[in-house]
Amino acid sequence: MDNTLIADAFEEMAELLELQGENPFRVRAYRNGAKAIRELDESIAEIVADGLRDLKDVPGIGQTLADKAKALVETGKLPQLEKLRSETPPILHRLTRIPGMGVKKALVLHRELGINSLDELRKACEEHRVRDLKGFGAKTEASILAGLSIAEAASQRLRIDQVERLEHRLREHLSKLPAIKRLEFAGSYRRGKDTIGDLDMLVISDDPNSVMDRLASFGGLVSITARGDTKMSIRVDDQFQVDLRVVPAESFGAALQYFTGSKEHNVAVRSLARKQGLTLNEYGVAKLETPDVYIAGASEEDVYGALGLNWIAPELREGRKEISWATQAGGAFPQIVEQSHITCDLHMHTHASDGLFSIEEMAMAARARGLKFIAITDHSQRVSMARGLNPQRVLMQWEEIDRINAQATDGFRILKGIECDILESGPMDLPDEVLAQADWVLGSVHYGQKQPREQITQRVLGALANPHVDAIAHPTGRLLGQRPPYDIDLGAVIDSAVQHGKALELNANPMRLDLSELHLIAAAGASVPITINTDAHSIDGMDVMRYGIIQARRAGLLREQVLNTWSLERLLKWTQRSP
């Protein structure tokens, strides 16, 4: 039983308890426990098996959760969870997904009107049976009807690159209003999540009304769902929600901190404030005895500083280890990887396979982006649709690379690479004697993605055991919003990468961003080097590196752990794998 399964069970307990209207703090305890276990870098099963260790030593796990985790490890079952499942009508969860509908209202609808499906709810609204319930009214009834349509039309979360385009449109529209002194985007978008549920905007202005009027005239606006003195919510194309908050300059840092989140980070920061006799809200930091007198708030640095913390990069604000990192005396914050550390891009295609440009054109583009070296990694022959290279063509390409390198006068180096398929039956798509001549070999699964877990895992383990393979590209194959990851045992892949001294890729393409953040945490915890690559098929394709960096930062990857920050000499030495 791995940690994920235990965490999932606790998460579901939290969800079901919440739907039963349980004490919110009890719900949160299960949620915190789930998060603690999901992000723990050692195995719960091993701690249970070790007679000298105690699960209660894991922060967030007390006696009850320790017992339940132990039961899960030893029996694979959690009777309380099964009981809760049987007691909780599935409709409650669906009802709470309607905007404006929480657990309390959902429970009333189910208990008083016997609502068991969204169709029944629509009918009840249309027959005006909802407005007579206590706490409901005609407006609530109408907003539920509207919410039902939104829930049906709402697209799922947007990818970070899609939200980036929306940001640019909003910026363009709002920047024309002089009353706006400053505009920042916050929320999970600023934290750099791979997908985003809604977009938060923060504005400094003395004239909130004119800002809201301006937003109301945004071309992509579909509806205004709320508008108060300082806050406004709209929906844009595909019912995606955008929230606006207008604040005075002296509160901007506190508001930005608050609206950047995450919720877990904010809870942790505010708890810390309480322990120091302080209180923090979106207007600033104040002493508990004089809550109206703010001692910090204009900048995020001031806010964190008032609590004795270093400023924390938004990508790290997930309620993991960032608070303890920021508490370290003397500013000993670990050096998280950043774009300026990147020396190379080790996954890209040319027009020899399915890319659009030549080797030289890709190399020039990489130079222009400040890189010191790249690897050309076209597809191997199995990927016939992309005109994958057979042994003869790949050897010719490598001769060409040798010629280009020989002519280079600026020290820029092109590595002879290949994105070699791991065939459905297991072996690599090119013979060992060919792979042996490469500087850099990526192993990739493109076919047989629906194979059972055991089979697909064994294919990748086989590739990692091949002495010529250096890294596994996009190790789970997911395409965000389009294709789920293959069913692969990433834990086994990570163990094998450790055993054979191999790397795993974080593919920077915003469609992929694979490894996921939690997989990255697990891999880095096991000391597997991560290689962040663009998988560029064109010159513009190289610009996606930043998404990969953001995701790596979210996982707290240090400069050292990212192979693309290394020098050419160090990388080549590493690929030799000599002791």
Added chain:
DNA sequence: GCCGTTTTCGGCCCGACTGTTTTCAGTCG
């Protein structure tokens, strides 16, 4: 349900907005 450099009991982050209410509950972030 968790947790303790005030506490082993009684807290647990905090505020805006809406709608249904005449002072507040529910929802959201």
